[in-house]
Amino acid sequence: MANILKIEHLFKNYGSVEILKDINVEIEQGDFLVLVGPSGCGKSTLLNCIAGLEPITGGSLHIGGQDMTAVSPKDRDIAMVFQSYALYPTMTVAKNITFGMKVRGVDQATQDKKLAHVAQQLQIENLLKRKPGQLSGGQRQRVAMGRALVRDPKLFLFDEPLSNLDAKLRVEMRTEIKQLHQRLGASMVYVTHDQIEAMTLATKIVVMKGGVIQQIGTPAEIYNRPANLFVADFMGSPAMNLIPAKARANGSGTDIQIAQDRGDPIVLTDTKNRDLPEDVILGVRPEDIGDAAMRSGAHMQEAECLIDIVEPAGADTYAVMQLGGKHVTARLHSETNAAPGNAQRLAFDLGKVSYFAPDTGLRLN
Amino acid sequence: MADLSVSAASPAGQSQTGKIALRWSLYTLLCLFALFYLLPLFVMITTSLKSLDEIRTGDLISLPREVTFDAWRTAWSGACTGIQCEGVRPYFWNSVLIAIPGVAISTLLGAMNGYVVAQWRFRGANIIFSLMLFGCFIPFQVVLLPMARVLGMMGIAGTIPGLIFVHVIYGLGFTTLFFRNYYVSIPADLTKAAKVDGAGFFRIFWSIFLPLSLPIIVVTVIWQFTQIWNDFLFGVSFSQAGTQPVTVALNNIVNSTTGVKEYNVDMAAAIIAALPTLLVYVVAGKYFVRGLTAGSVKG
Numbered sequence A: 001m002a003n004i005l006k007i008e009h010l011f012k013n014y015g016s017v018e019i020l021k022d023i024n025v026e027i028e029q030g031d032f033l034v035l036v037g038p039s040g041c042g043k044s045t046l047l048n049c050i051a052g053l054e055p056i057t058g059g060s061l062h063i064g065g066q067d068m069t070a071v072s073p074k075d076r077d078i079a080m081v082f083q084s085y086a087l088y089p090t091m092t093v094a095k096n097i098t099f100g101m102k103v104r105g106v107d108q109a110t111q112d113k114k115l116a117h118v119a120q121q122l123q124i125e126n127l128l129k130r131k132p133g134q135l136s137g138g139q140r141q142r143v144a145m146g147r148a149l150v151r152d153p154k155l156f157l158f159d160e161p162l163s164n165l166d167a168k169l170r171v172e173m174r175t176e177i178k179q180l181h182q183r184l185g186a187s188m189v190y191v192t193h194d195q196i197e198a199m200t201l202a203t204k205i206v207v208m209k210g211g212v213i214q215q216i217g218t219p220a221e222i223y224n225r226p227a228n229l230f231v232a233d234f235m236g237s238p239a240m241n242l243i244p245a246k247a248r249a250n251g252s253g254t255d256i257q258i259a260q261d262r263g264d265p266i267v268l269t270d271t272k273n274r275d276l277p278e279d280v281i282l283g284v285r286p287e288d289i290g291d292a293a294m295r296s297g298a299h300m301q302e303a304e305c306l307i308d309i310v311e312p313a314g315a316d317t318y319a320v321m322q323l324g325g326k327h328v329t330a331r332l333h334s335e336t337n338a339a340p341g342n343a344q345r346l347a348f349d350l351g352k353v354s355y356f357a358p359d360t361g362l363r364l365n
Numbered sequence B: 001m002a003d004l005s006v007s008a009a010s011p012a013g014q015s016q017t018g019k020i021a022l023r024w025s026l027y028t029l030l031c032l033f034a035l036f037y038l039l040p041l042f043v044m045i046t047t048s049l050k051s052l053d054e055i056r057t058g059d060l061i062s063l064p065r066e067v068t069f070d071a072w073r074t075a076w077s078g079a080c081t082g083i084q085c086e087g088v089r090p091y092f093w094n095s096v097l098i099a100i101p102g103v104a105i106s107t108l109l110g111a112m113n114g115y116v117v118a119q120w121r122f123r124g125a126n127i128i129f130s131l132m133l134f135g136c137f138i139p140f141q142v143v144l145l146p147m148a149r150v151l152g153m154m155g156i157a158g159t160i161p162g163l164i165f166v167h168v169i170y171g172l173g174f175t176t177l178f179f180r181n182y183y184v185s186i187p188a189d190l191t192k193a194a195k196v197d198g199a200g201f202f203r204i205f206w207s208i209f210l211p212l213s214l215p216i217i218v219v220t221v222i223w224q225f226t227q228i229w230n231d232f233l234f235g236v237s238f239s240q241a242g243t244q245p246v247t248v249a250l251n252n253i254v255n256s257t258t259g260v261k262e263y264n265v266d267m268a269a270a271i272i273a274a275l276p277t278l279l280v281y282v283v284a285g286k287y288f289v290r291g292l293t294a295g296s297v298k299g
């Protein structure tokens, strides 16, 4: 089976401004690829290039094994859901959904059958006679999905389809989209700037910044082994702690020394990673720092830390302290006895940490 | 008005009578203005219903003692516009024959131009649009001679199609401007979605943009109809004996009478000539205001 989508060395300029630089992406049948990145990094532009709505400046783009460079959007066998939904305001919901088929000259019986099927799938049967202006945000979103689904294309493109919905509805629709993907086994490219959406939906994530791909990988890879400081900081909430530290080789492993604002520096011994340069940035996720009394494991290293702030958040309690001149967040059990101003014995899981070079920002381990 | 009544009602000290007085003075003022503006129309209508004798002896703003429609009949089918004495009727139909295709063609072309300039941003779209805008501000007088030559070369000088052509060309700048400004507020995603759905240039225009355009179509039609119907300069320059529009005929009636000036006939003819534009405003005026203020379209 050929790749559904294959992008090689794609460049895109607007005038003299380079928006996308050397993009290389491949997805296979059934993949759910999520493009994630901060606002303005070129996600929509890339999606528009895939759809053929914007010409590409350089490189190649294949869909289903065919070169798409000179193929118009309508012949690319794709369907797209826009951030603004872009429903046709003067047409009823039913007409919105069947417009594509009508343009392509599909016969009325087939149109009706497909419309009924999609309406039932998305539970919008009772809305079919309404105009988009008479729908709520969530209902519009469903109609926009319906317009894409009814086409049954090789590739679905979604441009931030949930960003206009309120938080609760967004979570619901997220689940629904995921179910839809699993049921249809369809290939999708999905743009978002919400990293949680990316983590929950994707089989494969592409993290972008300033028109350059930072990392491509499964959600677990991106989360556990971020390729650079940007990805480490961008993915995960609360963000990964990035602590300046000194590494010194010691027989079996490496001593990691972190300055504390008050009190002695703490020293952790990493037995897994060796050959680190002297200056490193230690990346450790909040959930990999816990109460020493409640955590144990092969790579656990304990240290006394001065807690500045304690923030109970229901299931967890976040403790904030100053390490290496940075605010560091630890995710503690809700029954922790940590208190602001007190020292607390914390365990750092060095089996899961990342090291980055301070100058290049690249991953070291 | 709403603001006034709200702010007047809110302080407890303000009395009900004060509020009523305010309202009455406001209405009185408005009525005075309305009267002032309606006075010319009043004089025209009353004069047109009087006999010549009465006009000569009576007061300008008095009501007719004896209502007679003779002047209207003469204006419509008997008044002399030079050597012919057929009234304004044939010229009225000339105007209709010029205005209706002129309005329809310039509106349709304007819609199409606006759609292209606003939604299919090709290279140089802005320059072309600026040039068309510039065309709006060229005074009529400047184009008279070149236009006469062009009409001559096309072989439609002095004909009704010739006049339609002139009005379409001259109106295009305005109609394009109207539609362009209306269409830029329509999100580009709509066009993109339609492209992905498989629709082409004309299909998108026809199925998506035109149905959205009723308010701006009304504005354009009113504007163009008023322009074309009331036009005198092009009408007098580019027409010949059988093809003059009603404005030219009116001028001829008023200016070519020898001897006694038939004010009643002149007034009746003027009202007849103005009637269609009045009618258009009455029928579509509501949409006119709405269309001028309408902007974005929520998807």
Ligand SMILES: Nc1ncnc2c1ncn2[C@@H]1O[C@H](COP(=O)(O)OP(=O)(O)OP(=O)(O)O)[C@@H](O)[C@H]1O
Pocket: A014, A019, A037, A038, A039, A040, A041, A042, A043, A044, A045, A046, A193
């Ligand atoms: N038509 C255009 N002409 C010139 N520059 C453009 C054009 N469209 C987008 N850009 C620029 O390209 C860059 C990427 O835009 P894009 O819309 O792809 O960002 P995005 O990642 O989708 O952001 P968001 O999350 O805000 O939607 C931006 O800096 C934007 O200013």
Ligand SMILES: [Mg+2]
Pocket: A043, A044, A045, A159
């Ligand atoms: Mg975007």
